[in-house]
Amino acid sequence: MPKSVTLRAPLWSWRRLCIYSFFLILGVCLYTLGLDFNQLPESSDPVAAAKDFFSAALSPTLTDQNPSLPVGSEPFIQRISTGLLNTLRYAFIAMSMAVPAGLLLGFLASRSWWPKAVTSRKSALALISRSGLRALYLTTRFVITFMRSIHELIWMLLFLAALGGDSTITACVALAIPFTGTFAKVFSEIIDEQNEQNSQHILLAGGSNLQAFVAARFPQALPDLLTYTLYRLECSIRSSAVLGFLGAETIGLAIQQSYENNYYNEVWTELYFLIFTVMIFDVLGSCVRKRLNHAPLPKVAPAKLSLLSLKKNAPRWKLLPVVWISLLSGILIAWNFGDDLYQYYSSLSRLERTQSFIQQLIPEPVQLSQNWRDAIPWAKDLWLTSGKEALTNTVTLATAALLLAVLFGYILVPWASRNITNFRPYSIDMAAHSKLRKALWGVIGFSTRFIFLIARSIPEYIIAFLLIGILGAHTWPLVLALAIHNFGILGRLWSEISENHDDAVAKQQMIRGASRLQSYVCGILPTSFNRQLLFIFYRWETCVRESTILGMLSISSLGYYISIESSFLRYDRMLFFILLGTIIIFASDLLSASLRKKLKRE
Amino acid sequence: MIQLNNAHLHFGSTTALNGFDLSIQKGEQVALIGPSGSGKSSLLKVLATEHALTSGSLAIDSSPIASLSSKSLQQLRCKVGYIPQDLALVPNLKVSQNILLGRVGQQSLGSTLKNLLIPAKLRLAEVLQLLEEVGIPEKLFHRTDSLSGGQQQRVAIARAIYQEAAILLADEPVSAVDPSRAHSLLDCLTDLSRRHELTLICSMHNLEYAKKFFPRLIGMRDGKIIFDGATESFSDKDFSELYTLINA
Numbered sequence: 001m002p003k004s005v006t007l008r009a010p011l012w013s014w015r016r017l018c019i020y021s022f023f024l025i026l027g028v029c030l031y032t033l034g035l036d037f038n039q040l041p042e043s044s045d046p047v048a049a050a051k052d053f054f055s056a057a058l059s060p061t062l063t064d065q066n067p068s069l070p071v072g073s074e075p076f077i078q079r080i081s082t083g084l085l086n087t088l089r090y091a092f093i094a095m096s097m098a099v100p101a102g103l104l105l106g107f108l109a110s111r112s113w114w115p116k117a118v119t120s121r122k123s124a125l126a127l128i129s130r131s132g133l134r135a136l137y138l139t140t141r142f143v144i145t146f147m148r149s150i151h152e153l154i155w156m157l158l159f160l161a162a163l164g165g166d167s168t169i170t171a172c173v174a175l176a177i178p179f180t181g182t183f184a185k186v187f188s189e190i191i192d193e194q195n196e197q198n199s200q201h202i203l204l205a206g207g208s209n210l211q212a213f214v215a216a217r218f219p220q221a222l223p224d225l226l227t228y229t230l231y232r233l234e235c236s237i238r239s240s241a242v243l244g245f246l247g248a249e250t251i252g253l254a255i256q257q258s259y260e261n262n263y264y265n266e267v268w269t270e271l272y273f274l275i276f277t278v279m280i281f282d283v284l285g286s287c288v289r290k291r292l293n294h295a296p297l298p299k300v301a302p303a304k305l306s307l308l309s310l311k312k313n314a315p316r317w318k319l320l321p322v323v324w325i326s327l328l329s330g331i332l333i334a335w336n337f338g339d340d341l342y343q344y345y346s347s348l349s350r351l352e353r354t355q356s357f358i359q360q361l362i363p364e365p366v367q368l369s370q371n372w373r374d375a376i377p378w379a380k381d382l383w384l385t386s387g388k389e390a391l392t393n394t395v396t397l398a399t400a401a402l403l404l405a406v407l408f409g410y411i412l413v414p415w416a417s418r419n420i421t422n423f424r425p426y427s428i429d430m431a432a433h434s435k436l437r438k439a440l441w442g443v444i445g446f447s448t449r450f451i452f453l454i455a456r457s458i459p460e461y462i463i464a465f466l467l468i469g470i471l472g473a474h475t476w477p478l479v480l481a482l483a484i485h486n487f488g489i490l491g492r493l494w495s496e497i498s499e500n501h502d503d504a505v506a507k508q509q510m511i512r513g514a515s516r517l518q519s520y521v522c523g524i525l526p527t528s529f530n531r532q533l534l535f536i537f538y539r540w541e542t543c544v545r546e547s548t549i550l551g552m553l554s555i556s557s558l559g560y561y562i563s564i565e566s567s568f569l570r571y572d573r574m575l576f577f578i579l580l581g582t583i584i585i586f587a588s589d590l591l592s593a594s595l596r597k598k599l600k601r602e
Numbered sequence: 603m604i605q606l607n608n609a610h611l612h613f614g615s616t617t618a619l620n621g622f623d624l625s626i627q628k629g630e631q632v633a634l635i636g637p638s639g640s641g642k643s644s645l646l647k648v649l650a651t652e653h654a655l656t657s658g659s660l661a662i663d664s665s666p667i668a669s670l671s672s673k674s675l676q677q678l679r680c681k682v683g684y685i686p687q688d689l690a691l692v693p694n695l696k697v698s699q700n701i702l703l704g705r706v707g708q709q710s711l712g713s714t715l716k717n718l719l720i721p722a723k724l725r726l727a728e729v730l731q732l733l734e735e736v737g738i739p740e741k742l743f744h745r746t747d748s749l750s751g752g753q754q755q756r757v758a759i760a761r762a763i764y765q766e767a768a769i770l771l772a773d774e775p776v777s778a779v780d781p782s783r784a785h786s787l788l789d790c791l792t793d794l795s796r797r798h799e800l801t802l803i804c805s806m807h808n809l810e811y812a813k814k815f816f817p818r819l820i821g822m823r824d825g826k827i828i829f830d831g832a833t834e835s836f837s838d839k840d841f842s843e844l845y846t847l848i849n850a
Contacts, residue, residue: 201690204650205765206680206707211714215703216692219718223694292694295748301740307726314696314743 015529022403029400032392033475049470056264060272065263080270083244083251084277085338090168090240090250092334093341094175095233101176102183103225108140109188112199113213140184147181149585151549152239153461154559154578156246157566161574162357163350169341171248175239179232190224191217223292230285233327234278238459241274245461255462259469267466271458278457284323291317360571367572382576386561390577391584394557397475397550398543401482406536408483409490412448414520416491417498421445425516426507449495456488464550478550478557486539493535497528534596541585541592548581558584603628603801604649604769608658611644611825618644620825621658626801628768631792633816634805637845641825642805643687646771649803650684651675662769680707683767683800687774689758693747697738697757700746701729704764732760736790752783756790763794770795772804776811784808788815809841 064076074082107113114133115126150158156174163170198216207215244252251274258266296317302309335341344350359367365374415421422445423438424430464481471477498520506523514522551559558581565574604626611619619641626632634642647653648660651667660667662678670678683704691700695718702717702725709717717725726742733739736756741749746757755775762770775791776784792815795802806812812819813833821829821836821844828844829836 197686197688197690198692200652201684201686202703202706204652204679204682204684205704206676206678207714208676208711210711211706211709214711215706215714215718219695219699220692295694295745298744298748305730305734305739307723307730307742310730310740310742315745315748 018533022406025399026403026407029396029403032396033400033479046471052262053264053267053466053470057268059265060269061265062269065258065266066261076266076269080251080254080273083249083254083270084273086248087237087240087244087250087252087274088277088330089334089338090172090175090243090248091233091236092330093169093172094179094240095229095236096331096335097172097176098179098183098232098236099229101180102187105140105144105180105184106187106191108136109144109184110191111137112192112194112217113209115209144181144184145586145589146582147177148185149181149545149582149589150178150578151545151581152178153242153246153549153552154562154581156243156248157562157574158578160246161566161569161571162354164344164353167341167343168248168339171240171243171246172341175236175243179236179239183229183232186228187225190228191221194220223289226292227285227289230281230288234281234285237278237281238274238457242459242461245465252459252462256465259466271462274462275454275457279453282453282457287319288323291320357571360569361575363572363576364570379576382573383580386556387577387580390551390556390558390561391580393475393555394547394551394581394584395544395588397479397557398482398540398547401479401547402486402536402540402543404479404483405486405490405539408487409494412451413491413494413498414517415444416448416452416495417520418445418495419499419503420506420516420520421448425510425519426503428507428510448491452488452491452495454488455484456492458485460485460546461550461553464553468553473554475555478547478553478555482543482546482550486543490535490539494532497531497535498524501528537592537595541588544588545585548585603663605661605664606648606658609645609648609655609660610657611641611648611653612656617825619648619655622827624820624827624830626803628801629799630818631795631802631816632804632818632820633812634803634820634822635807635809635812635841635844636822636828640822642822643773644825645822646684646773646803646805649769650682650771651679652684676707680705680765681768683762683765683770685755685758685762685770685772685775687777689754691746691754691757691761693745695746696743697733697741697746697749698726698729698743700757701732701761701764704761705766707765729760729764732764735763735794736760737786752779752787755779755787759787759791759794763798763800767800769801769803772802774805774807777807784811792816 062077115130152175155177156171159170159174194217198220199212202212202216203209240248241250241252241255244250244254245256247253251270255267255270255274258264258270296315298315299313302313348356363375363378365378366372368374419426421441423441460481463484464478467477467481471480501524503524505527506519509519509523510516547557547559548562549559551557551561552563554560554563558577561577562574562581565571565577604624606622606624608621608623609619610621611617634645636642644653648655649662654668662682665674665678667675667678692703695703698721699718702721703714706714716722730739730742733742733756736759738749738753738756741753741757746754749757759772759775762772770791772791776787779787788811791804792802794800804812804816806816817833818831819829819833819836820827821840823844829840
């Protein structure tokens with residue numbers, strides 16, 4: 001062996017750096033948050049409170065727990081049904097606004113319909129039109145990031161202050177704005193990531209850029225666009241439930257009222273209803289995804305080949321038209337039935353109210369002196385007294401929660417992947433199994449997926465609200481709530497990566513005697529690691545956004561100050577904290593996007 | 603009909619076409635042969651007007667490409683059908699929709715949308731007839747990604763014929779199919795080009811198929827034309843020299 005050859009693996013690599021950084025950042029976050037049991041209020045007994053709350057899970061009720069309800073008041077089951085229907089109504093109306101708007105903005109934010117090198121000439125006109133398109137692209141990107149950067153609850157707070165929040169449409173618009181931003185971002189990315197060759201072919205056959213977009217790129221992207229829309233519908237149901245905490249008559253309001261009155265059996269019934277509804281849309285989404293990505297099985301060719309007979313025998317999925325018609329009917333019903341969407345109770349007209357609100361957004365010293373220079377010491381003072389601490393808390397909370405979710409997610413993910421947790425892993429015929437062993441593998445797989453499903457079905461805001469009741473009002477209930485929800489989401493995304501991954505290497509390892517876990521760690525994890533990291537960065541950006549609003553549950557993150565200033569009608573200060581949140585979300589968006597770009601290049 | 607003079611094509615420091623003249627007449631059936639990296643695909647891409655020559659000139663139907671306006675270039679592209687190696691079919695569209703996209707250059711945006719969503723019976727009947735010619739009429743309303751590789755190649759051929767192009771370019775059209783399918787596909791392609799009076803230019807890896815199906819062969823290596831003429835005029839020695847590695 002030549003002397004120059006060293007047998008030591010390189011100490012630093014991109015992956016090692018990620019793993020070392022993971023533990024370092026987790027340590028720093030946990031140290032910053034601290035684990036101080038003195039934070040618990042003296043009067044509270046978390047163990048007893050948890051026991052009371054969780055023991056009620058086994059005995060949900062369908063009747064009122066309140067013994068002193070007046071005769072003739074709406075029965076409990078009717079109340080939660082109305083709450084649930086309202087939740088769906090808000091979600092459907094918001095989606096019906098967000099999807100078309102997101103599609104339009106997504107189109108403007110994608111580059112795929114721009115003139116290609118194959119068609120464009122290097123003329124002055126081409127140069128000007130390209131510069132114009134670039135300006136349009138950057139403006140649209142800014143608008144959609146801004147829409148996304150403000151959480152639906154904060155949009156709702158703003159609308160409550162500006163327009164009066166009595167009307168259903170206000171809540172729906174509050175929900176639709178950030179959803180439009182998210183749709184536009186994801187739609188543009190899906191469209192841009194499609195195979196270039198088909199569009200190129202249309203251009204070479206004499207078609208225009210728009211024809212190439214409409215006839216090749218868009219149809220190719222359509223399954224992914226529809227799948228994502230269904231996933232967001234599930235998210236909008238969760239968000240719509242959370243709007244209940246600001247007074248919208250959704251299931252969230254019912255959960256809040258029952259919990260504050262210690263009617264835990266009622267809370268569990270409401271949670272079960274919410275989880276069940278989200279699960280229906282989750283299962284529906286996965287059924288549709290399967291059909292959109294796979295062609296239906298062909299039927300036997302007709303004896304006589306005419307257009308009519310071929311059309312009659314064309315292979316098609318029966319479920320898809322049923323789903324599309326049901327969803328469109330849902331939207332129509334949501335818009336046309338139920339309480340008046342535009343109801344408004346106030347002595348001021350909407351215009352007067354908005355004008356007064358806008359006036360109050362101007363910093364107080366500027367209102368008095370009419371000099372915008374006075375805004376600088378005002379902002380500096382706010383930043384030093386509360387902004388800096390709130391911002392640090394927001395980022396630390398989000399990061400700690402995500403890293404905890406990652407840690408526990410990695411432990412459970414192999415056991416949720418259908419190709420591994422199976423009595424025939426990777427379709428390998430194992431030694432004869434007893435029926436019990438076969439059933440055991442089925443139970444392990446189902447239970448793990450069910451844990452992930454439950455974790456992601458309950459919105460983090462509701463989990464945090466419930467945990468604060470048990471553990472008291474400090475940072476850890478928020479960290480745990482965010483971690484539980486993200487654990488459920490990462491679990492689903494990662495197990496899908498494992499299931500769709502090429503399992504040839506893992507299969508070979510198992511045939512040669514490796515265990516299921518070894519085959520996952522050595523056969524699947526190394527090549528899917530980058531994709532898993534992509535999802536971590538994507539979720540971090542979302543966590544920062546969510547941790548901002550979790551502060552509204554009286555903990556000192558940005559949401560806390562936004563909520564306080566709003567309730568004292570100090571809208572100038574409220575706007576300061578909202579803008580601070582927007583800046584941190586823009587920054588996390590940019591950081592996350594550059595890290596994801598680097599990973600994709602690898 | 604196709605005239606290339608002193609054709610050069612460079613991608614950075616890489617030379618794809620290294621200065622040659624070429625003339626192909628209307629209705630000819632030509633196979634481009636040569637080792638990998640010899641410039642066959644680059645030549646097809648230049649003829650499909652996907653790449654512009656770095657220097658030299660290309661004229662199709664006596665029109666010099668470099669001096670054409672955008673409108674004239676678009677009209678010319680309608681006359682050139684191109685089947686790339688990866689076929690460029692939209693996988694989740696139906697076979698009928700993919701074939702109807704052949705005439706996209708002759709339609710407005712509105713007609714393209716109409717053809718995709720509610721195609722006229724007359725157009726569908728035309729497509730069905732073409733599918734009968736390539737041997738898969740029963741696949742008219744099937745999703746394209748449910749077809750086998752050979753069937754997808756037939757769809758790509760049908761789309762190129764439906765385009766009503768005067769020139770048909772095909773890049774390795776039988777590279778991914780078994781010998782019996784390759785045989786029937788080439789038979790179908792050359793027969794259709796003969797019946798529709800198309801100029802057919804195919805790049806081929808398989809020498810036997812090139813000799814069997816094409817009356818004219820062009821041998822390429824290192825971006826240059828090594829030989830060009832009637833198939834029967836070349837000996838085995840010519841072919842073995844073409845494929846001999848320079849460093850060997």
